[in-house]
Structure formats: structure tokens, C-alpha cells
Amino acid sequence: MPEPDQALLEIHNLKKYFPVRRGVLSRVVSYVKAVDDVSFAIRKGETFGLVGESGCGKTTTGRAVLRLIEPDSGEIRFEGADMLQLGSAALRVLRRDMQIIFQDPYASLNPRMTIRTIVGEPFAIHDIAKGSDRDNRVAELLKTVGLEPSVMSRYPHEFSGGQRQRIGIARALALRPKLIVADEPVSALDVSIQSQIINLLADLQVQFGLTYLFISHAIPVIEHISTRIGVMYVGKLVEVGTSQQICVNPKHPYTQALLSAVPVPDPAARKHRIVLKGDVPTPINPPSGCRFHPRCPIAVERCKTEEPLLRPLEDERQVACHLAQ
Amino acid sequence: MNKVLEVRNLKTSFFTARGTVKAVDDVSFSLAKGETLGLVGESGCGKSVTAMSLTRLISPPGRVVGGQILFNGLDLLGLSEPEMRRIRGSQISMVFQEPMTALNPVLEVGFQIAEAVVAHEKVSRKQAWDRAVESMRAVSIPDPEKRAKDYPHHLSGGMRQRVMIAMALVCRPTLLIADEPTTALDVTIQAQILELLDSLRHQHNLSMILISHDLGVIAEVAENVAVMYAGKIVEIGPVMDVFHNAKHPYTQGLLHSIPKLGSSIARKARLDVIEGMVPNLLHLPDGCAFAPRCERRTPECSLSGIPLEPVTAKQEVRCIHA
Numbered sequence: 091m092p093e094p095d096q097a098l099l100e101i102h103n104l105k106k107y108f109p110v111r112r113g114v115l116s117r118v119v120s121y122v123k124a125v126d127d128v129s130f131a132i133r134k135g136e137t138f139g140l141v142g143e144s145g146c147g148k149t150t151t152g153r154a155v156l157r158l159i160e161p162d163s164g165e166i167r168f169e170g171a172d173m174l175q176l177g178s179a180a181l182r183v184l185r186r187d188m189q190i191i192f193q194d195p196y197a198s199l200n201p202r203m204t205i206r207t208i209v210g211e212p213f214a215i216h217d218i219a220k221g222s223d224r225d226n227r228v229a230e231l232l233k234t235v236g237l238e239p240s241v242m243s244r245y246p247h248e249f250s251g252g253q254r255q256r257i258g259i260a261r262a263l264a265l266r267p268k269l270i271v272a273d274e275p276v277s278a279l280d281v282s283i284q285s286q287i288i289n290l291l292a293d294l295q296v297q298f299g300l301t302y303l304f305i306s307h308a309i310p311v312i313e314h315i316s317t318r319i320g321v322m323y324v325g326k327l328v329e330v331g332t333s334q335q336i337c338v339n340p341k342h343p344y345t346q347a348l349l350s351a352v353p354v355p356d357p358a359a360r361k362h363r364i365v366l367k368g369d370v371p372t373p374i375n376p377p378s379g380c381r382f383h384p385r386c387p388i389a390v391e392r393c394k395t396e397e398p399l400l401r402p403l404e405d406e407r408q409v410a411c412h413l414a415q
Numbered sequence: 416m417n418k419v420l421e422v423r424n425l426k427t428s429f430f431t432a433r434g435t436v437k438a439v440d441d442v443s444f445s446l447a448k449g450e451t452l453g454l455v456g457e458s459g460c461g462k463s464v465t466a467m468s469l470t471r472l473i474s475p476p477g478r479v480v481g482g483q484i485l486f487n488g489l490d491l492l493g494l495s496e497p498e499m500r501r502i503r504g505s506q507i508s509m510v511f512q513e514p515m516t517a518l519n520p521v522l523e524v525g526f527q528i529a530e531a532v533v534a535h536e537k538v539s540r541k542q543a544w545d546r547a548v549e550s551m552r553a554v555s556i557p558d559p560e561k562r563a564k565d566y567p568h569h570l571s572g573g574m575r576q577r578v579m580i581a582m583a584l585v586c587r588p589t590l591l592i593a594d595e596p597t598t599a600l601d602v603t604i605q606a607q608i609l610e611l612l613d614s615l616r617h618q619h620n621l622s623m624i625l626i627s628h629d630l631g632v633i634a635e636v637a638e639n640v641a642v643m644y645a646g647k648i649v650e651i652g653p654v655m656d657v658f659h660n661a662k663h664p665y666t667q668g669l670l671h672s673i674p675k676l677g678s679s680i681a682r683k684a685r686l687d688v689i690e691g692m693v694p695n696l697l698h699l700p701d702g703c704a705f706a707p708r709c710e711r712r713t714p715e716c717s718l719s720g721i722p723l724e725p726v727t728a729k730q731e732v733r734c735i736h737a
Contacts, residue, residue, distance in 0.1 A: 143602065144601055250692050253692070280457040280693055281669060281672065282457060282688070282689040282693070283693070285672035285687070285689075286689075286690075288674070288686055289685045292685060307601070309602070309676065310675055310676050310678065313674065313676060313677075313678050314678045314679075314683075315674075333679035334679040337676060337677065347603060351603045352631065353605070353609070353631030355631045356634055356659075357655050357658050357659075363610065365606050366606075366607070369574070370604075
């Protein structure tokens with residue numbers, strides 16, 4: 091187990107508020123608090139899973155890490171360097187070390203580009219290899235993700251969803267990054283194809299010593315692939331721990347409900363579900379105190395007024411709940 | 416047993432410029448009163464086209480080209496369109512995946528539910544509205560009198576799906592077809608909707624066809640399950656038997672390949688996989704469509720006309736090696 095000081099990425103107090111504008115003057119009337127004071131660290135070589143329901147801020151967090159979305163405040167340290175303080179030239183160099191794989195393999199590949207251009211684009215942007223050297227590298231990358239190099243001159247529409255996701259992965263690998271942010275990389279794929287891509291990502295991690303920030307709403311997928319997991323709810327991290335701590339023995343009442351809601355593919359295991367009342371609140375006007383208190387089965391008075399901070403509970407585990415023990 | 420629905424050798428094809436797609440190819444199953452049948456499979460396997468064929472909602476270039484759909488003994492394929500319209504929405508109703516696109520954005524949701532009543536029964540506008548409110552209460556929408564006057568965009572995804580269910584049930588159908596009813600929803604909201612569907616079907620002794628790509632959803636709700644692959648049922652039987660003792664290599668592969676809760680206890684680096692990809696329906700191989708991806712394939716698998724045959728008392732499988 092790597093020491094905490096071997097963190098590849100450290101995030102401190104990350105905040106991103108999106109303004110809500112109304113009227114002809116587009117005045118800002120309120121803010122969507124998409125990510126509200128989130129801190130965590132990702133260690134070298136591990137897979138950190140970020141899980142939560144729609145609108146919880148997991149995608150915004152992933153994008154902010156790469157500065158694809160400019161955070162409002164906080165600190166993002168990649169190998170110790172504060173990303174938010176870097177100028178555009180220095181950021182460009184650092185970006186080679188961090189890449190992203192998107193959810194929708196249909197929208198993330200330019201339909202007018204050949205596979206050669208798509209996978210070779212990172213080389214072009216960073217002015218690395220040219221001509222036949224670039225072609226050789228692209229061919230090598232395609233082989234790495236399980237595609238024939240001969241597909242280079244073809245276009246994205248000629249490929250199935252799973253193959254397109256492989257192309258997206260090849261592009262992400264081109265510059266030999268250290269960190270890959272994978273944002274729902276298998277959610278759009280068929281069940282039998284998902285496992286192929288999950289295995290590929292696991293193999294590549296070993297082969298290239300990659301570190302993953304893996305974002306998904308699918309809990310069984312997150313549990314399988316992650317070393318540690320962070321659970322988000324309405325812009326806040328509510329629980330962090332090892333994959334087993336979170337998925338086998340969750341402590342936060344939201345994590346417990348989330349896990350009990352996952353349908354299990356075993357008819358003999360029809361179990362008692364903790365069915366939460368009500369909907370996920372909007373991050374525009376989140377509830378006071380603990381954001382989960384209106385739906386929480388064990389909430390007490392204190393939860394309505396006092397916001398629980400993420401606190402260490404046992405080795406590796408942190409929980410943001412007044413009552414968890 | 417009291418059969419509500421009996422589907423015999425249903426075939427639906429799409430006649431496209433690039434060739435004929437046999438989207439549903441010789442599908443047979445039956446559904447008893449109060450039973451829930453799960454239809455499971457990957458994209459393009461024909462599960463949704465089966466549902467659309469049952470309600471005769473297939474439009475050109477698609478057409479039901481063969482078979483029988485006996486609903487309480489009446490062959491739906493022999494009915495005229497006006498006769499079919501009397502059944503659709505009253506005795507057989509549907510819930511779709513995307514509640515935002517299935518609702519009209521410029522009409523109050525209560526009005527849209529009331530419309531279903533007016534279309535099928537001789538009632539006044541007022542009575543229809545009251546029925547709509549009642550139906551919304553039955554699906555546990557809080558404050559239904561007020562919510563009935565909301566427009567779809569006022570409601571969350573989970574509430575919209577409740578409205579769809581209220582609309583489907585307002586004429587008290589005997590058969591409900593739910594096509595991926597929870598796929599667009601968050602997992603905690605999915606749990607609410609599955610719980611609701613389960614309690615409603617027991618209350619009304621409703622027969623249900625639940626279509627999903629999610630084996631977990633099927634395992635939680637259905638009594639029987641049909642696994643589809645490339646337009647055909649490859650395995651059918653009680654959920655217990657199919658999930659615990661799958662006989663078809665595709666069903667086995669599917670069940671093994673999905674990550675399961677609790678996998679972090681015995682950490683496995685890799686998942687079992689089904690190699691290859693979902694076939695293109697325009698270029699299906701002869702014989703078993705799964706053979707190219709199957710570990711047990713032999714030359715005999717490419718012989719055409721492999722039947723769905725009983726392997727146990729209740730379980731039928733379309734595989735010569737089962």
C-alpha cells in the first residue's frame with residue numbers, strides 16, 4: 091500500500107458554482123453548487139472511484155481536475171505542482187500527463203476524421219512524431235487496445251460502440267499519461283461489451299502503471315475496478331474508503347441506501363431495500379445542515395442545522411455524518 | 416392456468432434499403448394472470464420490437480410478418496385498427512423508458528392522464544380529471560390535486576415516471592408492458608419505481624412484461640424470464656432456474672461477465688468476458704447467431720432451424736449443446 095505522501099493528485103477544498111441567469115439582462119439569480127468543498131487524494135497506481143447519482147458533481151469534479159472546467163476555488167496538486175497557479179504553457183506540458191476517456195463513444199470521436207487522425211492528434215498537438223513515425227505509433231496504440239492497425243484509414247461510423255471506446259482509449263494513451271480520468275467509460279455500452287472494456291482498462295493500468303480517476307453511477311462496476319471509492323451527494327463527498335469498506339460495510343446512511351438500492355442479479359437474494367423517500371435535491375438550493383437530512387432515515391435535529399464535515403472513522407475511511415460510528 | 420397472453424411464432428421484420436432485418440424471429444411465450452415475465456437482452460436483440468409488436472405499434476418499414484398474439488384468446492393481429500385502439504391503452508398499456516419524451520410538454524399531466532380515460536370510457540371531463548387525480552394518488556404522488564396541474568417539466572424524472580405509470584393504469588388494464596421503465600432513473604429512484612410496480616401488480620393482479628437490459632432489475636421483479644439474442648429467445652424459464660442454472664452459453668456468459676456487488680472481498684483482476692460483439696442483424700450467420708462468440712461451438716451450430724427445446728421441466732433452451 092503506497093504512503094499518502096505518494097499522492098499523484100491532491101485536491102483541496104475544490105469548489106465550482108455555476109451561475110443561474112434569468113431575464114433579459116441575464117442577471118445571476120443563484121448558483122448551482124455543483125462541487126462544494128471537495129477534498130481527496132489519489133495515490134500513484136491506484137484507481138479512485140467516484141460514485142453518485144446524477145447532479146452529485148462527480149463529472150464536474152473530473153473535468154475540474156483536468157481544468158476542462160475552471161474551478162472557482164481550491165487547490166489541485168499534480169505531483170506537487172498546483173495546477174490552478176500554472177500559466178497556459180506550463181499547463182500544456184502538464185496536460186500530457188493527464189488524459190480523459192469520455193462516456194459517449196459516439197459523440198467523442200469526430201465523424202469526419204479517420205482513426206489515424208483521431209489517435210494521432212495528440213502527437214500533432216504536442217508536435218511529437220511525424221509521418222511514418224506517427225503512423226507506426228498509432229498502429230502500436232491500436233494493437234495495445236486490441237484493434238487491427240489496418241483500421242487506421244477508416245472512419246468512426248464503421249465501428250461498434252465497444253470498438254469506438256477502444257479508439258478513445260488509444261487516443262488517451264498516446265502521450266503515455268500518468269493519470270486518466272475515465273468518465274462513465276462503459277455506461278453507454280452493452281452488458282457483454284462492458285466487461286471487455288473494464289478488463290482492457292485493468293490490463294492497461296498494469297502495463298503502463300496508470301492511475302485512474304474512475305467516475306460512474308454503476309456501483310458494481312466501481313466496486314470491481316476501484317482500489318478506493320469516494321461517494322458524492324449533491325456536491326459533497328459523504329464517504330471515502332477502500333472498495334471493500336464502502337461496498338461491503340458502508341457507514342454513511344446515504345451509502346447504505348445507495349447500495350441497498352442496487353438490483354442484484356440473483357432472484358434468491360431479493361432483499362430488504364432501504365427505499366429513500368423523495369428525490370435527489372437540486373444543487374441550486376441544497377438543504378441546510380447535512381444535505382442528506384431530509385431523506386435520511388436516522389436524521390436527528392442536529393443534522394438540520396450543523397453541516398457534518400468529512401472526518402476519519404477508521405484506517406482509510408472518512409465519513410461526513412454526525413451519527414456514523 | 417389462466418393465460419392472459421399467448422404469443423406464438425411472432426415474426427417482425429424491417430424492410431430497409433440495405434436488406435431485411437428480422438428483428439423478432441419466431442418468438443413464442445405465454446403469460447398467466449398476475450405473472451411478470453422479464454424480457455432481457457442487449458441492444459438490437461428484439462426485446463422492444465417484441466413489445467411494440469404486441470401493441471401493434473410497428474410502423475413502416477417494419478411489419479409483423481407472421482405469428483399469433485392471443486390476448487385473452489383474441490388474436491390481436493386479426494383486429495382492425497379501430498378495434499385495436501380500443502384495447503391499447505385500456506386493457507393493454509405501456510410504460511416507456513424516457514418519461515420526458517413520452518409526455519406532451521405543453522399539457523398539464525392531469526389532463527394527459529384524463530385523456531386516456533376519455534378515449535376509452537363514457538365519462539365527463541370532470542369525472543376523467545377525478546380519475547386522473549385518483550390514479551396519481553395510487554402511484555404515491557404527493558399532493559395529487561396540485562401536481563395534476565403541473566406540466567411535465569415541473570416534475571423530476573422519478574415523478575414523471577410515476578405519471579406515466581398512473582396514465583398506464585388509469586383504465587385498469589390487465590396487461591402492462593414496461594419497456595426499460597427505470598433505465599433513465601437514478602438508482603435510489605429506480606428502487607422506488609420498482610417497489611411501486613411490484614405493489615401495484617399485486618394489488619390489481621396485473622400481468623406484466625418487464626423489458627430490461629439489467630439482469631438485476633429482472634431478478635428482483637420477474638417470476639419468469641426470456642433471454643433474447645439477435646431476434647430469438649435463446650432461453651426461457653423461471654428466474655430461479657435461469658439465473659442459478661443457466662443452460663444457454665449466452666445466458667451463462669452474460670451472468671458471469673457482469674461485475675457483482677461484493678466483488679471487493681475476493682478481488683479478481685479480470686472479469687469473465689463474452690468475446691466478440693453483438694451481431695449485425697443484416698448479416699446474421701446461418702444457424703445459431705451466438706455461435707461466432709461461443710466457446711462451445713461446433714460445425715453443427717451453423718445448421719439452421721435450431722429449436723427452443725425443454726431441458727428441464729420448466730426451462731427451454733435454444734442450443735444443441737445444452
